[in-house]
Amino acid sequence: DIQMTQSPSTLSASVGDRVTITCRASQSISSWLAWYQQKPGKAPKLLIYDASSLESGVPSRFSGSGSGTEFTLTISSLQPDDFATYYCQQYNSYSVTFGPGTKVDIK
Amino acid sequence: QVQLQESGPGLVKPSQTLSLTCTVSGGSISSGGYYWSWIRQHPGKGLEWIGYIYYSGSTYYNPSLKSRVTISVDTSKNQFSLKLSSVTAADTAVYYCARDQMGATPDWGQGTLVTVSS
Numbered sequence: 619d620i621q622m623t624q625s626p627s628t629l630s631a632s633v634g635d636r637v638t639i640t641c642r643a644s645q646s647i648s649s650w651l652a653w654y655q656q657k658p659g660k661a662p663k664l665l666i667y668d669a670s671s672l673e674s675g676v677p678s679r680f681s682g683s684g685s686g687t688e689f690t691l692t693i694s695s696l697q698p699d700d701f702a703t704y705y706c707q708q709y710n711s712y713s714v715t716f717g718p719g720t721k722v723d724i725k
Numbered sequence: 726q727v728q729l730q731e732s733g734p735g736l737v738k739p740s741q742t743l744s745l746t747c748t749v750s751g752g753s754i755s756s757g758g759y760y761w762s763w764i765r766q767h768p769g770k771g772l773e774w775i776g777y778i779y780y781s782g783s784t785y786y787n788p789s790l791k792s793r794v795t796i797s798v799d800t801s802k803n804q805f806s807l808k809l810s811s812v813t814a815a816d817t818a819v820y821y822c823a824r825d826q827m828g829a830t831p832d833w834g835q836g837t838l839v840t841v842s843s
Contacts, residue, residue: 709828
């Protein structure tokens, strides 16, 4: 099984901050990685797929990068609506694993 | 825009089988090109992929749950289903059905809480 880790687990930031979340895979997953945003009581929302492709309708302040085993999600200027939990997900070879999540809260 | 809706009992007794159905609207399961997934989230915890199915019936499961999971599809009703056998309290979670496109998951149901308790 491919294991996913995320860092940090919690991130305190202010509106306007540049925020970066890291996701690592236990083995190479090429670019088969997605990022999701989840708010309490809601289903996750897809932000980024194939490591760096922005899902339709997602603000351009979100971006993704990386390949192989190390990936990042960057929010260029944090907005009030962005305080949430973020998950990475690998989808390599008919196997799916999520990272443990990174909670972004207000400093 | 496709919509997915989970349905099924909110309370299941230990050792019994959890059964959920996902009804798809705004798109046909049999049109192909998508995998139809079940994902769960334990209270206050992260996301766990359970498995998915293609309209043809091909299935792929999380190895940690494989011995207890069955996912099936009914294209005539535009539904797919989850069965999880021999449940325990550790199976208490919000269960989501979802549509996968090329691996990522853009479309989700609202989720349904299933509690395992006697």
